[in-house]
Amino acid sequence: MTTGELVRTESVVRPVRWRLAALRRAPIVPLGLIILLVLTALLANVLTPYSPVNISLPDRLRPPFWEQGGSLAHPLGTDPMGRDLLTRLIYGARISLLVGFLGLLVGGGVGAALGLIAGYAGGRLDALLMRITDTTLSFPIILFAILLVVILGSSLLTVVFAVALVLWARFARVIRGEVLSIRERDFVAQARIAGSSSVRIIMVHLFPNVLNTLLVLLSLQIGWVIIVEASLSFLGAGVPPPTPTWGSMIAEGRDYIASAWWVSFFPGLAILVTVLAFNLFGDWLRDALDPTMRQL
């Protein structure tokens, strides 16, 4: 056994077999939905002939095709500005996924890094970072995002920034916990004795051993990020109009709940299905990679 390898004991042999079995039981439906969502977002301009932003006032508030007055030209109906609802849903997926991935990339990256450092360093640095983490976690994200919008103006980047600023704390806390349990292992001690620098120990020995945790966290948090983005857009603090986002589409339809239910319903359904798909996928991934993380 060389330094850096995971210490395999009898206690983990059964989980490995279990994990292989779990991989064979991949959640087809959630995975399929996620793939469909990503493909739809990527191929939006191929899938629909309509622009998501250009208005057509005479076509406003047309119902879905199965309702009286609807047509297959606009299968899910149109919004108050006459724009095709299905088109805006498809383009809205881009924003949701973009914010999700960018937010996770930045927030998850920063959080993981700080969690690794805090967990490995310990002492005052750990205490300081965890106090900052606690403070960040207790701050209401919506208020935070609105403040940022006031300062920076509403834009996609502002939303990503707002999400990342809160998200990092979630990652930092969990990763730090994992590192605390790993840093006392023999291979870490041996690396230290061998003269490895702290950076090398973190990157070569600790990081690979928290990667599973990180992947699970990423998959579980994306649903949360999508809901946060939708909430900010609903409140008018997200991506400004006319760019379609699911949250702002729900907001546009709230004056028409009684007369044109489809305007708010379909983007709400899209959020529900997307978040559910990612959550189910994340649950499966957690079980497959490390069932001991079930508390997440």
Place this chain on the structure above:
Amino acid sequence: MQTQLSKMPFGPWRGVWKLLAALALCGMLIPTAALTADKPTGELRIALAFLGAQRMIPWAEVPSGGIKQYQLLIYDHLVGCTDDGQLSPDNGIAQSWEESADKLQWTFQLRPNIHFHDGTALTADDVKFSLDSVLDPKAIGLLGPARAAFKEVEVKAPATVVIHLRQPVIFLPWSFSCATGNDGMILPSKYFQQVGADAFAKNLIGSGPYKVVKNAVGSLIQLEAVERHWREGVPKFKTVTCLLVPEESTRVAQLRTGEADIIAVSREKVPEVKAAGFNVFSKLNDQVIVVYMQQQWEQVPVADKRVRQALNLALDKEAILKFVFADQGVPAAMYPIGSYGATGGADVELQPYPYNPQKAKQLLAEAGYPNGFETKIYSYVTADLPELPRLTEAVADYLGKVGVKAKITSIDRAALSIKREAKTLSGELLPWSTPNRSVPIQIVTIINTLHHSKAQFTSTAVPELDQMIERALAATDVKEVEKLVGDMHRFLYHNAHNITIGEIHTNYAANKKVTAWNLGRNLYDNNLRYVIRP
């Protein structure tokens, strides 16, 4: 039982005693009923999309956006007005007014026995204090640069105020009338100066039919009726509560559940609330809708007349009025003058700019913008115009089709007013509205407020227009003022100083508590006083 009755003193006279008892009971009830009829009862809850900054001091806030509506219940104006927008000596603080022969003085005789809510009498000192505050150059209001004509406000007697002028102002009473803005509202001088503006705003005192009992900024304003008002008599409702409810769907829900008795309702919601059995009251062609082009004197694309004309030609106003405003409006030639202006000297021959995007692109190219340009257009919530965010999107879309990329920026209306006053909106676009005006001086006043180079909220700095405005304000003949209104109308039109959309109706929906309501013709006012009258 019979035995007990026969033993009672009134025995065979039972019928008489019963009659006497009944008469005594009636005698007690009648005064009680009369007393009850003389007291305000119940609560009226009004849900509005906007309450302003709720500063409650007339010269600290513009009257637009619904603000004057509730201020009118708290304060009285120096000069009264009728429901149909005319001056009246019967319902203002001044019972008469007179212009001097040299036209450089106006004398106002105040009505006796008007008291503020704390019981102190309203005197000429209070009128002087209030007018001085309005005439302060730092004050917000409709007078603008017209303040330069005012020299002094003099207290000649406890019930006599004389306004001295540097030049004639033949329409002066209009400026301080409830027919116009909130500039003529009278506040208690001694109390205000004693406590200061901030403390006054928290515990304010007026002389109107209602006093403020609660002012929760961003939430509601609660008013309580005085026992008897010198003009309105005994107000009908004990409490009037103005609720801030920016969401129209919430307002409609509140009307349905009884949480609100009156709501501001958008044009397209009118059929829905009517079908639900509610009363709808409309003020026809009440508002003129515009998109301002700010700070046209700077090095911005809208400094060029061809660009401004192009932006007017780029919009399909009929489609906007039909689909955004539910066909409850008509195009107008040039803001701020609407169809009412025909009686005030407006040029009725001017036609609205047609929808011609090709011509728009051509003009932009001639002006040096063949590929258009970028700017911002603001979106916000305001009372009486819940369609504004959709209007903004529609305008941005039409402009985008001719190459002008207007980035939609959401903002709070109060913050936008601050930016407008601070002139930090260089070349940017602002949807707005103003009441439709019929009286020449009201038209001149609004043009002065919006287009005189020295005005707080001006978007233009054109010496020729300034001169026309100043001549109109100083004119001593009504016919001359009307002629100048026509000249200014044509000037604004041919130079396309505003992107004019059209004029639209204003609607309120109410439950059974309000079965009749004349919304009137006064500016910035939907005549809540009619509703609270006994």
